[in-house]
Amino acid sequence: MLVIAHLSDLHLGAHDPAAAASVAADVTAVLPALTVVTGDLTMRARAGEFRLARDLLDRLPAPRLVVAGNHDIPLVSVDRLVAPYGRYRRLIHAELDPVLRLPGVTAIGLQSTPPWRWKSGRVSRRQSEAVVAVLGSAPAGAVRVLALHHPPRAGGLARVVGRTRLMRAVASARVDLILAGHTHVPGAVLVEPGATAHRPVEVVAGTAVSRRTRGTGRSWTVIRVDQTAVVVEERLQTATGWRTGAVRRFPRPS
Numbered sequence: 001m002l003v004i005a006h007l008s009d010l011h012l013g014a015h016d017p018a019a020a021a022s023v024a025a026d027v028t029a030v031l032p033a034l035t036v037v038t039g040d041l042t043m044r045a046r047a048g049e050f051r052l053a054r055d056l057l058d059r060l061p062a063p064r065l066v067v068a069g070n071h072d073i074p075l076v077s078v079d080r081l082v083a084p085y086g087r088y089r090r091l092i093h094a095e096l097d098p099v100l101r102l103p104g105v106t107a108i109g110l111q112s113t114p115p116w117r118w119k120s121g122r123v124s125r126r127q128s129e130a131v132v133a134v135l136g137s138a139p140a141g142a143v144r145v146l147a148l149h150h151p152p153r154a155g156g157l158a159r160v161v162g163r164t165r166l167m168r169a170v171a172s173a174r175v176d177l178i179l180a181g182h183t184h185v186p187g188a189v190l191v192e193p194g195a196t197a198h199r200p201v202e203v204v205a206g207t208a209v210s211r212r213t214r215g216t217g218r219s220w221t222v223i224r225v226d227q228t229a230v231v232v233e234e235r236l237q238t239a240t241g242w243r244t245g246a247v248r249r250f251p252r253p254s
Contacts, residue, residue, distance in 0.1 A: 002104050002143050004223040005032035005061065006203060008181025011071065011210030012052040013043035019209035019218050019237050020052075024059035026235060026242040030222050034105055035060045038181040038205060039069025039113070039149030041092065050091040056209070057092070065100050066093055067109035069149035069182065070119055084115035097127060099134050106138035107145035112160060121150030121182075123162040128169040135173035143225050144176045151180040151204050153191060167193040170200060176253050177223065177230070178202040184214045186221060188232040188248045201230045201250050219245065228252055 005027045012020070027035065037057065042049035050072075057064060072092075073084045085096060096111035108131060112121035135144040150160045152167060160166065170178065171193040178191065178200055186206035190199045206219035218237040223230065230252050234245035 002225045003030055003032045004105075004145070004177070004225070005030060005035045006038070006179050006205045006221040006223055007035070007060070007208040008038040008149075008205035009040040009069070009184055009207040009210055009212070010037070010053060010056065011040055011043045011207065011212055012056065013046065013049035014211050015052075015209045016211055016218065016237075020056060022241065023208055023220060024056065027220065028061050032061050032222075034100065034102060034107060034145070035062070035064045036107070036109075036145070036147050036179050037064065037066045038147050038179055039067050040071040040181065041066070041069070042072055043210075045072050045074045045087060047087055047091070050087050054091050063100055063102060065098055065107050065109050065145075065147055067098070067147055067149055068092070068096065068111055068113060070113040070121075073113060073115055085111075097130060101138075104141075105143045105145060106135055107147060108134045110146070110148040112148040112150045119157045121148070121160040123148070123160055123166045125162070125165060128162065128165045131166070131169040131175070132173045135175055144174060145179060146170065146175050146177070147179040149180060150182050151202060152178060153189075153202060154183065167191075171196045171198055174198055174253065175200045176225065180204050184212060185216050186219050186234050186246075188250070190250055198253050200253050201232070203232055206234070225252060
């Protein structure tokens with residue numbers, strides 16, 4: 001069984017200190033083969049916030065796949081024009097579309113927030129082609145993971161420009177898991193990427209440590225994948241620690 005830990009929307013700088021102090025131990029306890037963090041590491045992309053995020057990331061189990069979110073670009077600053085990802089690249093990771101190839105899993109992350117968009121997302125043609133190239137060539141039997149900040153199914157202000165092209169790539173590459181955040185509301189559903197019977201599982205993680213809970217509390221997600229099933233378990237913060245919340249089970253995409 002492959003275990004993946006999925007966190008999102010840390011918003012360091014607007015965080016709950018108890019959650020930030022305790023979440024790494026709870027993640028470590030499930031012994032993940034891969035830890036994925038889908039963006040909004042900071043609240044306002046300030047250097048001090050990125051240092052807090054770096055400290056938390058370093059306490060999470062490796063290997064880690066991390067992507068940036070819309071809050072990881074300076075909000076109102078000349079840096080948004082001249083070096084929108086400068087602090088992220090310097091303090092978190094130089095690669096905006098990272099790739100990990102591990103025994104049993106191949107994963108790609110996409111930067112879904114261009115600097116000229118404030119809230120909604122975009123996936124370019126080049127990025128969709130990278131999904132096909134990387135995940136489409138994964139070894140037989142490997143779990144194929146796509147991670148990005150914006151949920152591809154989202155509408156309204158969270159919509160993703162290039163969604164149709166991306167979902168064609170998802171179908172072509174036979175992606176097993178789409179991991180996202182942005183909404184702060186945890187959930188998991190089967191999606192239909194196109195005219196195919198292949199149905200990946202889209203998992204949206206809640207906000208792991210921030211105060212911006214939107215009524216759902218703080219949570220992160222454990223994903224367990226075997227040959228036949230994908231089991232998605234929410235881990236919820238309580239006054240006495242972290243506990244298991246909703247558990248959803250899906251057939252593994254064939």
